[in-house]
Amino acid sequence: MNSIHVPIWDLVLCLSNATDLVTHQVSDHHKRVAYIASEIAAAMGLPQDTRNRVTMAGALHDVGALSLSQRLDTLHFETKQTTEHSVAGALLLGSFSPFEELASLVRHHHAQWIDRDSRFRSREASPPTESYLLHLADRISVLLPDQGQVLVQVPHICRKIREQSGHMFEPGMVQAFLELARRESFWFDLTSRGMDILLSDRMRRRSLRLDLRMLEQFGRLVGYVVDFRSPFTAMHSSGVAATAEAVSTLFGFDEDRRRRIGLAGSLHDIGKLAVASEVVEKPAGLNRSEQSAMRGHSFHTHQVLEAVRGFEEINQWAALHHERLDGSGYPFHFTKRELPLGSRIMAVADVFTALTEKRPYREGLTPDRVQSHLHKMARNAVLDEDVVLALDRHVDDLNHIREAAQTEAALTYKNFRARLNEAVATS
Ligand SMILES: [Fe+2]
Ligand SMILES: [Fe+2]
């Protein structure tokens, strides 16, 4: 068995939820845009395929807006700060083959209908029609009130959208939206807690065979996303992934399980997207609120991965890396009995990488010193002794593997950023 069966929507949700960790202010925005685009597509009688595509693109359209200020910028109705995050989003999605078809929609999700002939003709292909639908859904979403009765706002929203018919938006789409807007149920669904479930019920039917190559592509995509926010975390995760993979072979993991633990390593700190990078990179002396934010990261990892059916084991391996054998870890306080071998390997790989890698505030420790730290942690029932002993016997090799993986990751991320800068400059 060299592949996992995964609903493609679950991977969309996983990435969408992960990027939403960056700021709660926009946390419903992705799903609302997905829902609005899906409903307008249905009202227009567009084919099911198109409807699926705009829903997925809606849930991911701001994936490229990873700095907080960029995300908040996208929430103004007539924002001009559009190119960079659209280009970044398209490049990100294009790097994972199942999301490739969404890239051009996201690339043009701020394209104005009135510019359809002039702006793009000379340099690049015209935006796909679905982009205009995404644009409309996006702007409806930013007009929704933060709180209070949504119906009170509806006339205002409809007026703003109608005013832009034929200018910002395609008139047929505006018409379909205005019809839809007459239904109270549309607005109540859109602003209710159940909207998530509604979307998932609709979208989970299409699933995907995720082979090992795609698993790795997905890991890399997440790496790119994390790298925008905290290059240090992205690099660290590459080291943990390579170390965990190498250690798992010492315990007889076959290629399939080894690559999965590699993916778990790439994902283990994805929850750090919820923590400000200044806090992630702070050497010591975290105050209480910073400490509790940090303590939340592995729980967030767990929540983000929980969205993916088929990732149950990967989630356990990834999210339990701060649990300790004696039950004093976090967030679940599991003990050795409840911690699968893959999670115990991950915990050791995490500490090993953290100690050997160069940190923003200090050089890496020598393998000797790292070994003595690991032994102490094994004696204190923090880490698994068998895993520590296995690592011990190959410490120099493992350190090379870890270092090589991090050097390669640094290059990969650097190239991606260069491609992005170039794409932004030429767009
Ligand atoms: Fe948006
Ligand atoms: Fe962690």
Ligand SMILES: [Fe+2]
């Ligand atoms: Fe970590």
